[in-house]
Amino acid sequence: LEFSRHLAPVGEIVLALLGDLISGYIHEELLENNQLSPTETCLLLRELIHSGIEFLLRETKLPILIPTSHGNHGRTVQKPRVSTSYANSYEWMLYQVMARDWSKDHRVRWAVGQGLLNTVLIQGRRVRFQHGDVIRYSGGVGGITIPVNKAIAQWDKAERADLTVFGHYHQFLA
DSSP states (O other), rough: HOOOOOSOOOOOOOOOOOSSSSSOOOOOTHHHHSSOOOHHHHHHHHHHHHHHHHHHHHSSOOOEEEEEEOOOBBBBBSEEEEEEEEBBBBBHHHHHHHHHHHTTTTTTTEEEOOSSEEEEETTTTEEEEEEEETTTOOTTTTTTTHHHHHHHHHHHHHSOOOOEOOOOOOOOOO
């Protein structure tokens, strides 16, 4: 954080929680193979995220924005749902509970996404957050960039964003 302040003004911490923090029982073998059940994982994550937020609040004077997106692994149902994906997500439930936990702290602002895209304003820029599992990629020559660019172009037709952030493929593209 101190290093970044030399490059540009830092007025807020953005702690994006973009899904796949929890593995639900989306495959039969996960009933036996998961180290923790989805509900046990929710309790552990609540403690871990809570302690991380407390650390940031203690060590800085900055407000914290927490945009969220639920992933495709933390669902309560075997097959993915489109219109009710949030309502069948352990992560979305966890984010809602934590947003309520922190509702009285003026330095912590949760932006809990319900739909596919969660767009928030950060330093005057529209930043679109999402998990990213809806982007189909089959290992083509251009890698993930071609399907990502096509998806962003379609989303920008409905609502333009200056930056799109997702975590499903765990890659950085500028």
